[in-house]
Amino acid sequence: MKAVLLRWTAAALLTVQLPACNFTAGVETLLSPPRLTAEQEQIFQALRDSAGSSISLKYPKHGEHLSAFTVIDLDGDQLDEAIVFYTTSLSDEAENPLRIGLLTQENGAWKAGKSRPAAGAEIEWIDTAQLGSNPRTNLIVSYSRVDGGDNIAEVFHCENGELVRSTSLPYSSLSLRDLNGDGETELLTVTGAKAPNPASVQVYTLNETGRYTERTVHLPDSMSDIVRVVFGELPSADGTQVLPAVYVDGASGATSVQTAVMTFSDGALTTVYTDSPDHIPNTMRPSGCRTLDIDSDGEPEIPVQTMFYGYLAGTDGPQGPPMTNWYICRNGLLMRECASYYAVSEGYVFLMPKRWEQQVTAVQENEETVFYETDIDEQNEDGTPVLKAPLLRLCTVNDPVEANGLQSDGYLLLRQQNGSFYLGKRESGAPPKLALTESELVTAMRYP
Numbered sequence: 001m002k003a004v005l006l007r008w009t010a011a012a013l014l015t016v017q018l019p020a021c022n023f024t025a026g027v028e029t030l031l032s033p034p035r036l037t038a039e040q041e042q043i044f045q046a047l048r049d050s051a052g053s054s055i056s057l058k059y060p061k062h063g064e065h066l067s068a069f070t071v072i073d074l075d076g077d078q079l080d081e082a083i084v085f086y087t088t089s090l091s092d093e094a095e096n097p098l099r100i101g102l103l104t105q106e107n108g109a110w111k112a113g114k115s116r117p118a119a120g121a122e123i124e125w126i127d128t129a130q131l132g133s134n135p136r137t138n139l140i141v142s143y144s145r146v147d148g149g150d151n152i153a154e155v156f157h158c159e160n161g162e163l164v165r166s167t168s169l170p171y172s173s174l175s176l177r178d179l180n181g182d183g184e185t186e187l188l189t190v191t192g193a194k195a196p197n198p199a200s201v202q203v204y205t206l207n208e209t210g211r212y213t214e215r216t217v218h219l220p221d222s223m224s225d226i227v228r229v230v231f232g233e234l235p236s237a238d239g240t241q242v243l244p245a246v247y248v249d250g251a252s253g254a255t256s257v258q259t260a261v262m263t264f265s266d267g268a269l270t271t272v273y274t275d276s277p278d279h280i281p282n283t284m285r286p287s288g289c290r291t292l293d294i295d296s297d298g299e300p301e302i303p304v305q306t307m308f309y310g311y312l313a314g315t316d317g318p319q320g321p322p323m324t325n326w327y328i329c330r331n332g333l334l335m336r337e338c339a340s341y342y343a344v345s346e347g348y349v350f351l352m353p354k355r356w357e358q359q360v361t362a363v364q365e366n367e368e369t370v371f372y373e374t375d376i377d378e379q380n381e382d383g384t385p386v387l388k389a390p391l392l393r394l395c396t397v398n399d400p401v402e403a404n405g406l407q408s409d410g411y412l413l414l415r416q417q418n419g420s421f422y423l424g425k426r427e428s429g430a431p432p433k434l435a436l437t438e439s440e441l442v443t444a445m446r447y448p
Helices: 038-051 400-408 438-444
Strands: 055-057 069-072 081-088 098-106 109-112 122-129 138-144 151-159 162-171 173-177 186-191 200-206 212-218 225-235 242-251 256-265 268-273 302-307 322-330 333-343 348-351 360-365 368-379 385-397 412-417 420-426
Touching: 038 055, 038 069, 038 081, 038 098, 038 109, 069 122, 098 162, 162 173, 162 186, 162 200, 173 225, 186 225, 200 268, 212 268, 225 256, 225 322, 302 333, 333 368, 333 385, 360 385, 385 400, 400 412, 400 420, 412 438, 420 438
Parallel strands: none
Antiparallel strands: 055 081, 069 081, 081 098, 098 109, 122 138, 138 151, 151 162, 173 186, 186 200, 200 212, 225 242, 242 256, 256 268, 302 322, 322 333, 333 348, 360 368, 368 385, 385 420, 412 420
16 A cells, blocks of 8 residues: 655745855855845844844754744734844853844844843754644744753744743653644654653644644653654554554664554544564664664565564574564554565665565675575574575775676676665576576666
8 A cells, every 4th residue: 555655844944145244154065155135234233232243153053944034924923034044252141152043124224122031052943834823934943952951942932022841841852743643743752761751742733823732652661762763654443444543663772773653633632553472573683673664565564574584583503684664553563574585784675576486595794694595394403594595795885996896797787876886696507497587686676
């Protein structure tokens, strides 16, 4: 079942950069800055007249809106407001020097209103959105903290010429999305465990009167920190519709991760799947194995590792590289979609063809992963598989000279990115029933 993935909702904002002579900023902001327009000069001068000349503009570090200046109609009066992020040395010692200024237009001129201290040390990102059924435009500002704790987000709107904060939320991950497909944007936060509270997921909606409604579900007690949040879809329990879904990869201990899946529908945040002693398999696996839409069908898959075919569990012999199976959720359980070799440290996934099921195993040879035909009913004395015809060799190198040499030896360059060369060699002696075509090999390689 396939459907189009949900898209981010974000308003388009005007972003500008000021000349280096007017502020201190990172190197990236000093590269060929454009000249200010007349309006931008007026905004900056109005800010200096109000806050003093000893100000330094501050820039969001991430996201689509990377300017210290954002110009948008926040209050719906058909006139733009300007939101400015800056620091000043004139702040009270007990007050955060990072500030948010709001400037409004009066008789065709910009006028600076009362500024307010920010809630964090650095601006991570900003966005604007209507939330829930409330028609007002909200400014969402994300900050990082000096102590390295959870980020914090503030939500503002403009009222009577001032920025009004409607809520402040700590989070490990925050997203603005239409989580239930009703055309309205919800605010989703995911937070790690903080004793005595477990890790949790929260969805906030805003009604017509300006009141937030919060829905919360707790994640498993074994989840401590949030590693990754993935958005996708899954079929409803009766199979009649496709529901937007949230997949949370959470750390469990220092080296493991597990996944929980939930949906937001009919005003309820519902857990669809978490690990349980009654579930086989569970999603616990080594850190780095991320939930991915590995087959690009709109529905994320959860990776679960096991031994390759032909290896016997409980033996002292070599166990070979792990095989990674990919699972989807169905009625609170996991259903296997496909098998693969997931080279986490090298950054690729090789999806094994269906005809390799129970027929092919893998070994590590001289920094390569080599796939062999095998018989799962036969093992060597040490519990390792009996290797028959070699089928495929995969390797990743960082030296272009070495990459060229391998290609001269019959390897196919599958991809080059970030200084790495991904190569594969189809062995000529492979049995016809198991041999790969060049097209199959290229298609089977994924680079998450």
